[in-house]
Amino acid sequence: MKLRPFTLFTSLLGYAFAYSYSVATYAQNHSQTTAAPSASSKPVERKFSTDTLYALLTAEIAGSRQQYDLALANYTQQARVTRDPQVAARATMIARYLGATQTGLEMSLLWAERAPKDKEALANASLGLMQANRLQEAFEMSRRLYVAGGEPLFQNIAANAEGLTRPARERLLQSFKTLLPRYNRDEQLLVGIGLLLQQQHSFDEAMTYTEKALTLYPRSIPAAILEANLLHELKRDREAIAKMAELLTFYPDNISLRNQYAHILTHYDLALAQQQFAIIAKQQPKNADAVLSLGIIAMERKDYKAANRAFEKLLDEEQHSSTAHYYLGRLAEAQQNWQEAIFNYLQVERGNDFLSATISLLDIFIKQGDFISAQQHMNRVRIRFPDQAESLYLLHSQALIKHNYLVEGEKILNDALANLANNSKLLYARAMLYIQRNQRADAERDLRQILQFEPDNAVALNSLGYMLTDDSQRYREAEELLTKAHTLKPDDPVIIDSLGWLHYRQGNYVQAIRELRQAYASYQEPAVAAHLGEVLWITGAQEEARSIWQEGIKQAPEDTSIPATMKRLKAE
Incomplete structure (x- = not known):
């Protein structure tokens, strides 16, 4: 909620002179409905102490000088002292403007307590409680607001319930359902119940409430978006797409609707999804999320020119810069422009794309045999992020091992353990490398060292x-x-x-088969399939063994464990 200008200063100052700082007409009586202070408010006589009046005047002067922190501190203090609804209202508005969430919540609750029928007070309290994730209390405050004739926040409260535990969400859902019979045609309540049921994965029941909302309000955007999401969850994407496309003919400028339509299309028709994100980016040139989505989808479709334009636009606007550099690096790599790829990957800062960019950089350096550049880069990264040293050493060694540079990988792990002695993850990684190189005694040494302290x-x-x-x-x-x-x-x-x-x-074949079947039932990996198939083959169940092996090869055709087993058993 936007802060009103500090227009009370002149009037309050006038009151101060008129009453010689002893009394001032400032706010309505506690028992009367109040509104937030503004220049047009007609004050009703209310006695304040000299100290309170001085603090409020100081707050207004501070506000006029843009010293908002001082203004908030004074208003908050005096709201606590006087428990006056208009003082609390003023403190609430300033806190909202400054983003002082906790103070804003405290003041809005005081405001609602002292002016229990004031719609603006109830709305601010409901909003504050919702932002604090106290959703049950936020719902109750919105219920009071609704009864008072205001616009409740039911839909917003439901939308924010994703992070609640299932029991807490169920309690909130019951509150919604309890209120519904009294207001059974209310769009927000119906959509809110649908949202909560969706979060509970009760998709069919959620659809019932959504359809009722759409029957009552055929052009409801929130209900239409919820319906599309539910249809997507129910694997009915074609229906979702058709309905949203139809609704967009009525509301072509509705960004939320088009955005939801575009996201569903990403699961079904990337070309059409790209088209929709392009429309959003044109309608809202500053919408960085839409531009990013446009770039990613264009890259997925190998429309490299469109993708490049989107990511370069993000850099020009200084939005999602690290992510833009990461994807520009991937674009350059796809076109084998290694220097351009390296340049962009090096620009990626710490965040969601940093690890992927580092892996890609290592991959380029190692494929080119440039171990020195790889080493220098990882040294720089470890200096920047010393708390991530263990993970970075592991990343470097695994990149080398992946390309079969086992000696170089071992050297990195040796250096890592020289700096991080007795680190179990590093010791384990080196033990696995030793097993790969058939250095069993060295592998056993490292594994036993782990077990000494763990x-x-x-x-x-x-x-x-x-x-x-x-x-x-x-x-x-x-x-x-x-x-x-x-x-x-x-x-x-x-x-x-x-x-x-x-x-x-x-030689305990019966027990072996029982345990291997149990392992394979929950972990259908090639190594387990190779083991189970071998025991079945040896015990005469050769058809079942072949079936399991074939399934394992189908799931991981590049894995060599099953073919090696079949070759050893002459079972090709």
Whole structure:
């Protein structure tokens, strides 16, 4: 709510001289309905102390000089002292203007308490409670506002309920439903109930209330948007698109409606979605979110010229700059313009795209064999973000390992552990690298080092136990490790797979099949499929083994574990 200008100063100053700072006519009686102070308000006699009057005059002078913090402090203090509704109203407005949310809430509640029938007081209190996520109280305040003849915030309150726990949202939903019989034709209540039910994933019931709202108000934008979202959730995108397209013929300038239409189209028709975001960007040239969406969709469609224009526009407007640089980097990379890609990735600041940009930069440097540039860049990043050193070392090493530069990857992990001794994640990453290089003794050393200071590390227990299953002389040791890991995480399918594989190696086929089936039921990864298929093949269930292997290959055609198993068993 926008702050009114500080126009009370002249009138208050006049009162001060007239009453020689002893009494002033300033606000209405506590029992009367009040409105926010303004130049046109006709004051009714109300006695204030000299100190209060002086504080209020000081506040008005401060406001006229744009010293709004001082004005707010004085008004807030005097609202607490006098509990006067107009003083609280003035404090509320200033707090809203300054974004002082907590103070604004306190003052609006005081205002509503002292002027319980004032619609503006109730509206401000409802808004403040909603912003504080006290949605049940916000609903009650809006109910009072509605009874008083004001415009409630039911729909906004429901829209903000996404972050509530399910029980809290259910209580709020019941409050909405309890009020509905009295106001069964109210658009906000119907849409609000629909929104709350949508958040509860009760899509069919939500649709019932939405359809009722649209029957009563066929051109309702909020109800139409909710209907489209529900149709999307119910996998009825074609209906959602058709209805929103029809509604846009009546409201072509409604940005919210077109924006929702465009977002649904991204799941169905990227070309039409791009067209809609282009319309929004034209209607609202400063709408950075629409321009960003336009650029991303254009890039997805390989419309590189349109994408480039959109991202360059964001840079010109200094909006979403890091994200724009990230996508310009991806555009350049797609066109194999490596220097342009590197330049843009280097401009990405810390945020949602920083990690992806860093990975892309490393990928370019490493594919070009430029390990020095990769090292220098990661050194700079670690200096900028020392709290992320562990993750950055891991990122660097994994990028090298992905391109099969195992020696270089090991060097990065060695350097990392020299700086971050006994770091379990770094030790584990190096152990996995040693296993990949068949350096089993080195891998065992690192895994046991983890277990020295983290004896209940289930991941290390499982990895060491699984590795030892290859050595028939160490089955007992492997079983101890895997049993402990299973006790710590009894539902972990990776650990269950390891136990099943150990029992297979021990010749306990029945137990092995039972555990491997359990692991595969919840974790259908190629390695688990390879294990289960092998045990089934060995025990004579060869058709089932082939079926499981084929399904595993279909899900991950680039994984080599199943083909290697089939080749070893001569099961091609």
